[in-house]
Amino acid sequence: MPSLDVTSTAISRTHSPDLIPGYRLESLVGAGGMGEVHKATQLSLGRTVAVKLLSQQLAQEESFVARFQKEAAALATLRHPNIVSIVDKGSTVSTYYLVMEFVDGPSLRERMRVPQEDSQDTLRVMLQICRAIEYAHGRGVIHRDLKPENILFDEQAGDIPKVTDFGLASFLEDTSTRFALTGTHMAMGTLSYMAPEQRVDAKNADGRADIFALGLILYEMLVGELPAGSFEPPSRRKPKLDPRLDGIIANCLKQQPADRYATVSDLIRDLEPLAPHYYTTMRPAKLSRMQRVGRAVRKGVRVFMQGVAALLVLSAMGMWGIRYWHITHKRVPMTPGDAITGDLGLPDALESAGRLTIVENEPRKVTLGEGNDKPSLLVSGRPLKIEDKKFIFPAVGGQSRVGLVRVDVPGMRGDTARLSARVNAQSNEPTFPETLAHVVLDAPPPDAQVALMLMTTDPSQKRYVALVYSGAGFPIRLEWSLGEKQGTMLGPDSPNGPVELELSVDEEGALIASLGTKGDKRPILEPLQLGTNWQERRFGGAPISAIGCIEGTCQAESFSYQVKPAPPKPPGAVQASAPARVETPRPVAPTPAKRPPPKPAPAPKGKRSK
Template identity: 60%
Template structure:
């Protein structure tokens, strides 16, 4: 709610001036008091508190006018009328607590650059419907002007009519006497927007006075000025405006009330065709005093019956809970894979983003990113595509199992690998889930399944049961059925993998890179393992209970490389004649070796001394 006067001077107010509310800041001032943004402490919501000026709070006529606005708002409940929350008084003043409208007034919007004609016409239609509703409940506003029309930005800029302080009541003698503020031949309102008869005698003005004010507002919205005396038609002041607007404005501004629209419903009938995409409105029924009394009694009786029904239902739930505890009733245990592969009704095709690779040696499908649009057949629970993930949101009701199978063909090969980042989370607690837990016991833990699915209910499923529970490998391949428990599930998201080699050895893994670990013992399906599935299997993702998510789901197959061919061995031609030699059966003992002594060492020849020379005689 914007300030009523942009130059309003904030006055200090203690935050706890009103019990149960905390005043935050002053957002506007007017002739009767101030409007503060406040917080309702019991609900923690933002509200608007309108305080009557303490000096005026001493005047009974202004107190009555303040009470009159509260009574008018209490009689109205419409999306284009500001709703009342509470009223009361303190030792110094009176207050009204109303819905807080976070947005500017129509007056402030008129000071900005002009908006498109369809937007202005739609906003005028919203204002007219609010006044049509008020007239149908016997309330005449009598002070319609741009300052009293607020635009709720949080609700898309819809218009809301406020300030019913000068309103009058039709066909209600008690209200008229209780809030008789207008004396005969007294003018009340804003002169520029008042009908001629209201300027002379506000007490005798009827619903047609509001129609005059609506015509002034409509003219000002398109031209930026109020029509005074002889005025130009709106289409002359605003090029391109539908000329039918001229006729509507002219008829609203007729000096004689008998020449104007007699009801706002008739005005709306002419205005609706000019608003693109508007729905025709139904005229509200005019309620008499007796009809309003009957409606109040019906509401009271209805509230009493609803309260009694709640008591009966709670009692029945308590009886059923005791009976279940005594009988020990439990839900039958069903293997998750079997539950996912059960008859979940006819599948419906969904198209998501992905990539298909159909090479000669390797074929691959990736779900979640890519230029292609692979089809997914969904059965049971609905499925959603969130960026790169396939998600089964939590649901209530009978269908707590979902299956999404990729509808792809041509993925045949001797080696297959299915991977995805999988997560399983319990659903948030709600009243209905708590009630079912009381009646039938705790709901099973959520299970997400990465699967290879064949024909006639044949499958292999790698099950993720949430944090702490063991991962499991479950299979049903004709007569071969079983389950192996493996490692504990990691907390949060887990990368799961199903791998089949050319010899038909199936292995399940968790993690990637250095952290990649086998979950359980390998499952040997043998060569030609496709026959175990009844043909080439297709990848699928399943969910039981809770919320299940698979991101980056990838399935790849390829042909095993052919065995290497050995080179031929060259064989020499056989001899022309072959002699067969009999081999004795008795082993021949080789002769013992006799140690021979080493030869004697050779003697060195003795050297003869040289001959002595003859003696000389």
């Protein structure tokens, strides 16, 4: 059987305009595996049509001629506003042809190349495609090759989508051999949009194969790419989408046909309530001239009333503007780590339920929330509340917008460390002056941020590492200020809180920021190389763990900080090679045979050695 590749089967030479009796070929629209599609004029009616010519090479193959005739037979039985209708068919000395209505508009593939923000319009299109396939299935025809390229938009008819290319369709109830072109254990269709059972045995694939393709197309329209493997639900990829779409698409994309929707009607029943009624037929019509004038008048009245309201508050705007300017200049600096480690005043001491494990040469650990050991906390800036094992910085007004709680447990020395907590941050509802300033001055208040931190015990130095969460949709960021080593890294966009954050330092001094629980924990940023002996070199001693809050309401729970010494190396052991790092490895102690000579005695006090 000849290949279906376009380059080998498409007609390559120019055709005479009067090749088809009664029609004049105008221009080539496209080429496919079975031949070419031309824009043409039907001379008897003077209307524009599409003429599909079977490749001359394929016209010599009886099986392909039968397949071409099959497409005509399939289309001839279908009369639906969302299906391209057939006008005529026939043959010439050199080829076979099929005449269809001409759809002067882009394909769904072309539409999808421009990102669409309106999910309601996407549902409008998908409902009409589903109704076309529902109608075809009711007539005993399945499409078998549904894909964005086979869906065209008729812009003159109200921008409605129309399904075309039923060349691979098979009749559900026709058991004759007239159209039996798909053999057992033979796959037909486009691989990317093909149901699993269709890839193995296309002849026995029923209408649920089309439902699988509809699910793929809907996911791609909403998200912008085809799902693969254990794909993420669309509402996670696009948070603005209705979560009910997740279940609808999941039911379409079940691997086993029996687990999918039984019919397209069942799919439509679940999909239709998610879109406004006017989206179920066609896009809303353009406004008339009088409607546009009426809308402009209403807009003018609304602007006038807004101006009157603005005049009523002008006397207060000066005071509110000064107050807002004062607040914004006292609020968070650009770097959250600098804000949290700034001067927040004298701390207050609190005790919290928790557990302490501090044994010499053993892992040292402090947890908060449960236990009888009562670890000490130092709270600076905003007040802290402890409720139901949660540490909460509630929303506040006035000047104090930053809060810090440090876990005051000394002696947390070790070569490795792990700091983790479940955190969340929510912005406050803006006050009326803030809302007014936002609208008039374009000065929105800062967003809430919560940080998991390691920081020095010396208040005169700003040495810290902070993993900052700013709420859903904002990137997680890692900030550090460790003497000469300073910087910021931005990670992926955050999910909805609360989220599990973790900072860990391995035996070679690589600090890794992670997101998620044990079963789904993953690094989100490049490792920050602190080097060996990182506590002394970077923090000037054993750092303390802390939680910082900026703006809004912040909370943390399941707080845990653990350090432990690296296991001693056996005598004579040689350090294994490791990938190149910024920091040098821990030096190996010299052997007795190469011990350096003793240093000379220090000079007498008060004299300078020469």
